[in-house]
Amino acid sequence: MATVTITDVWKYYGKTMAVKDLNIDVRDNEFLCLLGPSGCGKSSTLRMIAGLEFISSGDIYFGDVRVNDVPPKDRDIAMVFENYALYPHKTVFENLANPLKFQKMNRADITERVEWAAEMLQISELLQRKPVELSGGQKQRTAIGRAIVREPKVFLFDEPIAHLDAKLRSHMRGELKHLQRRLETTTIYVTHDQLEGMTMADRIAVMHEGVLQQLGTPGDIYNHPVNEFVAGFVGEPPMNFLDCRIERVGDSVSLVNDNIKLVLGGDQVRRLEEKSAAGEVRLGIRPDDLSVEMGRDHGFAIDAKIFVTEPLGGDMLVDAELGKDRVTVKRKIAEMGQPGEPCGISLNIEKLHVFDRESGEAIF
């Protein structure tokens, strides 16, 4: 039960900057996900919260207590590592019991807690085994078990399910979220997989090159990305980007390039004017907000050619060529043409994103 406050935190490794001026408030009982590509500073941030690395400058608070100089053992945290980090010479039971042993808990209580945790994670029958005899998923459960046996102030997860196979990963996403809700413990979860962030987190902090890009709910991040990086990183398949220029004819304002001409709505025009956008912009549109039909008489606004189609079972992805650009469209599965055949594309103007081409900042 604790809040975690990260204030003006910087992290340097020698002269290399890993984290730049980071400010995050993690609320009590919140599931916060630090999301970003590798090398974005998310793991460094987590390790500073755990106390495994020094903070170059800035402060981290647990509740009202400044923990910069508190060693990990006194921070009351529990961490799950990417590579599990089980004690290979100890059984599953001993692995789970270890944190309790250091809390000087008596033996009967330890057994009770360990059995409770093991039951929760369905590893009760594995308690006498050594890590070497466990499968990846079982090791991962053991590592989580070691974290939940005591009631820490904060859970720290460092890509805990990154190495599991796809099916088990999707299963564990649900389990972890359920567990966090049930234990009601503040959780900070590091991942590079945007799907994990979207599915599990209350709020997501997207990081890139050591800088916090956006902090918000999954819905916020998905629907209102603050810049091109966030827009491109979150969502699968990723957002399509097209270079355009703004053309004003009388009252109507449109986005134009060699293949498209999109007349913007009144609200969008107003926001363009507010931000006094430059003439050159980048248009972003998610694959779900595009439609595609085959043939020449499609009645859609944009002519394109099929590049490739990727059936996904119920849905399919269609990659289409618009001149030298390429866009991905997601639609219900249907019989589509061969590569090179003409098709038509329409887009939902309401769902359009426009970014400054220089800075990448979102205009809307």
Place this chain on the structure above:
Amino acid sequence: MASREIVRYKSPARSAFSVLVILFLIIFFVWTVLPLAIMLITSFKDLLDAFKLPQEGDWGGVGVMFDFTPTGDHYIELFTEKHFGVYMRNSLIASLGSAVVSVFLGSMAAYALSRAEFRGKRDLLFWIISTRMAPVVAVMVPLYVIFRSSGLVGTLPGLILAYTTFNLPFAIWILKGFFDNVPYAIEEAALCDGCNRWQALRMIMPLVAPGVGAFIVLCVLFGWNDFLFASIIGSGGAKTLPVATAELVQPVKIQWGSIMAAGVITTVPMMFLGLLIRRYLVTGLTMGAVRE
């Protein structure tokens, strides 16, 4: 990494080669084991039997060597009249004492050198091993002077210190390699579990047990078999088995039977040590701890 099956394809050259290999192994085996066997047999013979040898080149006459009445006199004499019990205790204390001190100091130094990054670390590592590069004889005289003025000559602590001087660099280098192979995450997990640095080090000690085992064997062997230090620094109060054995060679009479018996009692404990510690030498304990 687990070992793999090696695929072999039959060919005449390979068959011929394997015959040669077996032949070589037989010769090698006889070469290694024969001196030990002769030592063992001779230690149970009286002086007359000991010199009953076949003529040179007379392979049929080898049987003569096994034609004797066994006697335990040499062993009894060593332990009653010649105080070999005391020397054996001295040898044990000196070699084990040095091994324990070296493992204790060495594992801490190795842990620090493995985990911490600091300026001049490579130079320090090289300096540590460079103390082993000079031959022992070269440092013997200054070492003797230092030991004499400290009152350590002829004492067991003196001998332990002398062996430790030479074992410690080895300990640090061997154990550093083993610590390097222990994933940092295991320690970090221990730190998060509520350990301090010391407790975290203790948590990972079982993972470097193969290194400690290997090192203890080397260290004990060095002390146990050492003659030079024992004869100069240990002389008098801290006489060990090799020195005592050498003293059996007297100007008027070389006591072959006793020497062979002394050889046996010097060799046998080390063989048992090897057997005892063998299971710690098997690596692979860290397998499955982390996903590499």
